[in-house]
Amino acid sequence: MEDCIFCKIANKEMGSLLYEDDKVAAFNDINAQAPIHILIVPKKHISTLNELREEDEALVGHMAFVASNLAKEKGIDKNGYRLIMNCNHDAGQTVFHIHMHLLGGKPLKAGLA
Ligand code: AMP
Ligand code: ZN
Numbered sequence: 001m002e003d004c005i006f007c008k009i010a011n012k013e014m015g016s017l018l019y020e021d022d023k024v025a026a027f028n029d030i031n032a033q034a035p036i037h038i039l040i041v042p043k044k045h046i047s048t049l050n051e052l053r054e055e056d057e058a059l060v061g062h063m064a065f066v067a068s069n070l071a072k073e074k075g076i077d078k079n080g081y082r083l084i085m086n087c088n089h090d091a092g093q094t095v096f097h098i099h100m101h102l103l104g105g106k107p108l109k110a111g112l113a
Contacts, residue, residue: 004097006041006095006097007045009027009041010024010025010041010043015027018070019070020043021066022043023042023043023062024040024062024063025041026038026066026067026102029101034103034104034106034108035104035105036076036103037103038101038102039100039101040063040099040100040102041098042059042063046097046098047097048096048098049085050087050088052098063100064083067083067100067102071102071104076104076105079104080104081104082101082102082108083100083102083103084100084101084103085098085099085100085101
């Protein structure tokens, strides 16, 4: 989608990717909240989790699978990590192209809200 920053990164028009395949791309978060902070995004533009369709079920599963492989590659799988997807205002979503945060490399704050 035009003017979507994550579409541009996923299409390699800007930034650099840590991983890509035909369905998803992954790159470092520009404002890392932990030693490892990677974003996994679908190549298909989906604004929020509310726009997911039944046909996207496998895509979101694939995002989690890619995140778990990246966690292994970065060596944070044994100590642990957190996957987060924010939806809309109350969750603090700021980029309206769905993304999964992979956070780790230090003990993360307990609690979810
Ligand atoms: P969220 O609050 O869940 O929408 O997360 C959006 C994330 O995207 C934030 O952690 C930002 O730091 C990150 N972000 C915004 N712009 C960029 C960019 N150009 N490259 C990498 N990460 C970005
Ligand atoms: Zn997009």
